[in-house]
Amino acid sequence: MRNNKKIYLDYNATTPVDKRVVEAMLPYFTENFGNASSDHFSGWDAREGAELAREQISNLLNCKPTGITFTSGATEAANLALFGFCESNRSKGNHIITCKTEHKAILDCMQALENQGFEVTYLEVDSEGNIDLKELENAISQETILVCLMLANNETGLIHPMKEIERIVHQKGVKLMSDITQAVGKIPVDVKKLNLDIAVCSSHKLYGPKGVGALYINKKNDVMIGQTVFGGRQEKGIRPGTLNVPGIVGFGKAAEIAFSEMEADSKNVSELRKRMEVLLAEIETTAVNSNKSNRLPNTTNITFNNIDGNQLLRRLNKLAVSRSSACTSNTINPSHVLTAMGKNKHQALSSLRISLGKNTSLEDIEFAVSEIQKTVDQLKTATV
Template sequence: MSLNQKIYLDYNATTPTEPRVVEAMLPYFTENFGNASSDHSFGWYADEAVEIARNQVANLVNCRPVGLIFTSGATEAANLALFGFCKKNRRTGNHIITCKTEHKAILETLEALEANGFEVTYSDVDADGNVDLNELEESIKSSTILICLMLANNETGLIHPIKSITELAHSKGVAVMSDITQAVGKIPVDLKDLGIDIAIFSSHKLYGPKGVGALYLNKKNNISIEKHLYGGNHEKGIRPGTLNVPGIVGFGEACSIAQQSLDENHQKQLNLRNQLEQELLTIEGTVINCVNEIRLPNTTNVSFKGVDGTKLLRYLNNLAVSRGSACTANQVNPSHVLKAMGFGDELALASLRISTGQNTALEDIQKAVLEIKKAVNQLKIVSI
């Protein structure tokens, strides 16, 4: 079966590049191919394109362009931010607070920092993935320098109350870093209003090209990081290397398009999600996770009781859905997010993340539900 006959419902993993984005990028591969650091007209033209894109990205998330550093993606941005901030502030303290449902890009970087002498508190979450703000406050101590919590969970869609968390942290003199990757382009993200000190996000989650992302440092709050990559003064010396001008141009264009259609797309995704969940609940033993929480409009995390989850994805060979994060989806392991929420291995394995996008139609939802019903019924019979 060809790819175009399959139904793609894994937009939280990646999105197709929008045709208008591709069109904007193309000249920077051919006639406008200059290096943005070159001191001649080709370089000046490329540099101007980068700065236009920086403004486009900044406008979508309401921050000052000067605070944005282009990277190869959110994972690189996470490494630059965590290592850079923690090393810069090591004399002030060595304690970081996060939670157990963060993305592996954060958790594995924090593990590396632990090996370098930093202390990390991994906060528990409740059955819906929420962090207890009272417990969070109690975790802060004199050596705490950073709280690191994502804005929207990539597996469940749960939205954390980041503004309340930044207000709490700042009252204690602690900075806040947030992975806003899944939220940008799906819901309004206002970095100025949220008060976030450090943010990371990526282009390919909002119909831009892969291989480009951004690191935001709140200059108003005097946030700076120590560099640990060397070889040039590109991107304020934080991320040296020749800039990916076509990718950055595409990132900017994707942000501009997302800003124009944010409200319309939000409502469309919400309608699709409501229809999907209503139909899934007709399957016996189905549970929609975080159903009563504030979530991303496009994300459904669903569990099927009494189903052999190790075979579930293989039975859904006409659908592109996932068991969890795309970074670990090829492994038949229970989601660390659901495990942290109290799920046993069996139910966690029998869970799916379904995420819709701008190309998803109601017909896709209806076909997907029929496919899921068939698979679940077969696996219930097999498991008896």
């Protein structure tokens, strides 16, 4: 029976690898296993697989393949980009602008850059999670060298107006970097149209393997990123080391599938999310966060007021849901995203992120809401 099964609703944390992706990867473990830097037939075969993947990813992002540098994930890509760019451009200024609701992969880098003498401005957000574009414009000074703002928030799904942000930033002669990780594969992401200077993303968020990501550098915009990791000249020296060819091939295949199926998948999960939020609204004292803003089609972040968040999460043992991003979910601290949006500690701790995927069904949604309703009712009764 369905009640004996567990439902995965944490697709923003990671996704299952598509079987077609696994099939594409397998030969590169056993047959085309060569080092992509080796100058013989085995290396050539491996290199060919990696370059095909570079084309597939650039096709999804609408950029040239030469703009893609492979990394171990978005976190490493962000580190390479931020430290490489800021140090190389220090003579032009030492000021960076970001936002309080960025992913920890960005915020932790910002803290480290502050320790190195850079000045960082953290933009405030409103109750929906939106930044004030006028505040952004006013924050840019003669010393500003970079603005770093994510395209879509990993906890609430809120989508920043990146094209408007780009106009403001580039009119001031400043470079723009964006963490596009949560958006890629869920909504169209055209880095050329957005005119991003730097972008980072990960394979495992779009049904590809873990341990591989990409750093996009817009070479037409004269972006200079210095080398921060040493040991070889692979990936133009930006990210030296033997290429993870099976992972890269899988990333490329996942990008190819997303390019052809994303529109249909997004429409389906959007309908499921709408249905789920209608059902969740029937639970008293609930509030969907960022519900008045443009959001990813698969993401719901909902606060259960006057409920013990720890008990709620523990009792929902048939559902894979989370309270924040996966990198911080093992801590008991409230979400920095929700607190920046004005939620108090109790509200932030009693909020759940529910993120749907292409394997999610209407039956999954109905079962999940039933489990949540039952658990909330039990917790309310226990406190009476």
